Amino acid sequence: MVQLGRADTDESLVSRDDVYGLLSNHRRRYALHAIKQNDGPTELSNLAEQVAAWENGKVVHEVTSTERHRVYTSMQQTHLPALERAGVITHDNGTITLTEQATDLDVYLDVVPGNSIPWAEYYLGLSAVALALVAAVWVGVFPEWIPKLAWATLISLLFLGSAAYHVYQNRSMRLGEADRPPEVRE
Template identity: 60%
Template sequence: MATSSESQPAQTDPAGRDEQSREGEIFDLLSNRRRRYTIHYCKREDGPVTLGDLAEHVAAWELEKEVEEITSAERKRVYTSLQQTHLPTLERADVIEFDDRTIELTDEAAELDVYLDIVPGDSVPWGVYYLGLSAVGAVVIAGLWLEVVPTEPIPKLGWATLVFALFAASAIVHVTQTRRMRLGEMERPP
């Protein structure tokens, strides 16, 4: 007996790739720091960029230096790598248009944001945070049902409003932080 996923044909994009193939290609693209830095710089500049400027900024970010401190050799090493490997790879994936000297993001590049949930190393992943917040909410609700939580100073509706307010405030912070951490939103790539 065929399962529902086996009986339905795989969805394909205009280039004839199925969703899983495209998703694997996107993760492969984003697995390389120089390609992420390229996307970040192009998003930040919001228009065509030159290969020379891109190479300088990528080298500076990789070496944690200012652009002015980059040597000719450091710039050339990144320039060559971008020109020969990374830009053609991004172009084949239809993320950029590259004409030997200038680079510009395509509309496909906007789809990459969904794959870039960047969590700083010193913070709790949002999924874990929401799980903990749900546990707190469940304890409060269970306490209200079992009449263990006091309802004298704060009525039941007040407790429910407090739990809702915690989720709403958390969602606002989450959305704000996620937008701020996207490629192209900050000076230096996340």
């Protein structure tokens, strides 16, 4: 269970399925991304315009009134009420504000870029390489003049560098961290 508030019930726990359902729609993900980019409350009209721009691959000033209206209507009638029921936002007279519970959603958005391998597979491969290196040092494949501590340092640096890059990439893929949502970046 995930600790998210519910505006319409006394329950404070939302099932994992509910969270995935909440994030299953790209407009809700885009909306969360846009709201997180602002330091404070966001106006529904500005939000609809930004989401319409991302959906249509345009800059904001090129969005037509039809595109903006279509997003505005679905946000107002469907998506914002769903986010508010989950306790992720508050919506009052066209002004949307994130709640503290919105940060709990980031863990469900581990985006793996299309040209990348999943991190679990990467670390499995890195561990296999490290184990092979340790075995090679143990049986004396490498020259004696290279200290064994140098190999341990090399392995540690490989894992440290990989972990640092992993943290950097995960932070850059969070909603609200970049100009555009992770799934629309090129």
